[in-house]
Structures are given as structure tokens and as C-alpha cells.
Amino acid sequence: MYCEECGAPNPDEALFCANCGTKFVKAEGGGQEPVEAPKPQAASQQVPPPVPPPQPWQQTAPPPVAPPQPRQEFQGPSGGPGPGQYGGPDLNAPMGVGSWLAVYLLMAVPILNIVLIFKWAFGNNVNRNKKNFAIAALILFLISLVLSILFFIFFGEFFYRNMGGAYY
Ligand SMILES: [Zn+2]
Numbered sequence: 374m375y376c377e378e379c380g381a382p383n384p385d386e387a388l389f390c391a392n393c394g395t396k397f398v399k400a401e402g403g404g405q406e407p408v409e410a411p412k413p414q415a416a417s418q419q420v421p422p423p424v425p426p427p428q429p430w431q432q433t434a435p436p437p438v439a440p441p442q443p444r445q446e447f448q449g450p451s452g453g454p455g456p457g458q459y460g461g462p463d464l465n466a467p468m469g470v471g472s473w474l475a476v477y478l479l480m481a482v483p484i485l486n487i488v489l490i491f492k493w494a495f496g497n498n499v500n501r502n503k504k505n506f507a508i509a510a511l512i513l514f515l516i517s518l519v520l521s522i523l524f525f526i527f528f529g530e531f532f533y534r535n536m537g538g539a540y541y
Pocket residue numbers: 376377378379380381390391392393394395
């Protein structure tokens with residue numbers, strides 16, 4: 374049924390209009406509902422007119438436009454803590470177990486591991502955990518390389534002398 378005053382749709386068993394509060398006079402009432410006389414409390418509650426719907430132009434008022442921040446591009450590479458600054462995944466988020474498993478498995482591949490270490494260590498869009506891991510692995514690799522070179526320089530010469538002296 375529809376309200377005679379405002380035309381709002383209401384359920385058939387409604388006693389008052391949900392929109393404007395007009396009492397419905399059931400002329401065709403077949404006596405199905407025993408409660409014909411509404412309670413005075415309900416009537417008093419329905420008496421105050423409902424709040425008119427807010428004007429749509431008030432809700433759609435344009436919010437104050439935030440000033441653009443052109444320096445975000447300069448702050449990005451500086452390493453500032455900006456989650457979601459690139460619009461991608463959070464680079465500061467902790468890596469899951471699956472990611473670490475993938476890292477360890479990839480580190481077992483002979484040549485791919487070196488490529489990935491360099492890619493992770495110097496890449497920009499790399500998770501910081503993986504990036505730090507790659508940098509640390511790179512430092513250890515360089516240390517071991519230097520130590521091995523020093524080892525061959527000193528002990529290589531030592532063995533060379535001994536072997537050379539053995540021939541005389
Ligand atoms: Zn109404």
C-alpha cells in the first residue's frame with residue numbers, strides 16, 4: 374500500500390506511514406488484525422515529523438582539495454617509511470615463510486643465485502628484508518672472495534717457492 378499523503382510505499386500491515394507518519398485509515402480492513410487502536414506511546418512517537426532527507430547537494434559538496442605533494446617522488450628513493458607509496462606491495466612488510474623458502478631454494482641454484490643477489494641488493498622495488506639479506510650475502514661473498522685471493526697470494530707464493538726450491 375502507498376501513503377495517501379506522501380505516496381511512500383509501506384507494508385500492508387503498517388499502521389503509520391514510515392516516511393511522513395500519517396496514520397493509515399483502513400477502510401477495507403477485514404478485521405484481520407486484532408490490534409486496531411494504536412498505543413498512545415506509538416502515536417506520540419510517530420507524531421513528530423520525520424527528519425527531511427538531507428539535500429543531495431549538501432552531501433555532494435566537494436571536499437577541500439588536498440594540495441598536491443610533488444616532493445613525494447623525491448622522498449621515495451630516500452628510503453622514507455612510506456607504506457604503499459608506490460601503490461604496490463608494502464616493501465617493509467615482513468616476508469612470509471613461503472618467500473623465505475623460495476629465497477633459499479633460489480640460492481641453491483649456482484648461477485641464478487648470484488644474479489638474484491645482485492638484483493635484490495640493487496633493485497628498488499624489492500622487499501627490504503630480501504634486500505638486506507641480499508646485501509649481507511653480497512658482503513659475505515666479497516669478504517670470502519678477498520680472503521681467498523689473499524690466501525692464494527701468500528700461500529701460493531709460499532708453495533711456489535718451496536716447489537721451486539725443490540728443483541734446485
Ligand atoms: Zn506518508
